[in-house]
Amino acid sequence: MTPERLMPILLLLGSNIFMTFAWYGHLKYKTTPLFWAILASWGIAFFEYCLQVPANRWGSAVYSAPQLKGMQEVITLLVFAVFSAGYLGQPLKWNHWAGFALIAVAAWLIFMET
Template sequence: MPALSTAHLLPIGMLVASNVFMTFAWYGHLSYKSSALWLVVLASWLIALPEYMLAVPANRAGHGVYSAAELKTIQEVVTLCVFALFSVFWLKESLSWNHAIGFALIAAGAFFIFNGKA
């Protein structure tokens, strides 16, 4: 397996950071159900702006070393990992065996995306 360079790791780091913003933008308001909907929509949009400011450059830089399908796969796996942590620590929801099986199937899909080159 070749060594991972900054060109390989920087887009992943940026996607992790963007997904933290995205997860809070999409789901953070669930802890504030008494807040007005217009207010949580506005707050979500403001949180989503830095997400886009990280995701778009991450994909542009990453496309030099990853295919579009690989970038999307990285993004989905990162999203799943961030969301799982968010669910447990922010929303105080537990994960169960069916979640673990679903995550394992997604990980298997990622394996095939990255190891299916001829």
């Protein structure tokens, strides 16, 4: 895999780690006022965008927009699975994995040559 193809994947991985914390990290702190949870999530999301925008900009030189989106969805699900079990203490069940697998199949179809 060339650096041009690998860099967008790594950037999307990093951006998804930030975004998962922005979207779901506050669930461990349910007593924190909602306003502060929103403000913290926006602050975290800034760093997500600092990685996501270049990932898509540079990635568009070697991947199509649908391929980038499909790749992002699979990365999001993998990051979320680790986050859910490791950070929130909510491991995924068989039906969650089955649903995620169907999304992965959809992403695979996006990369098929027609």
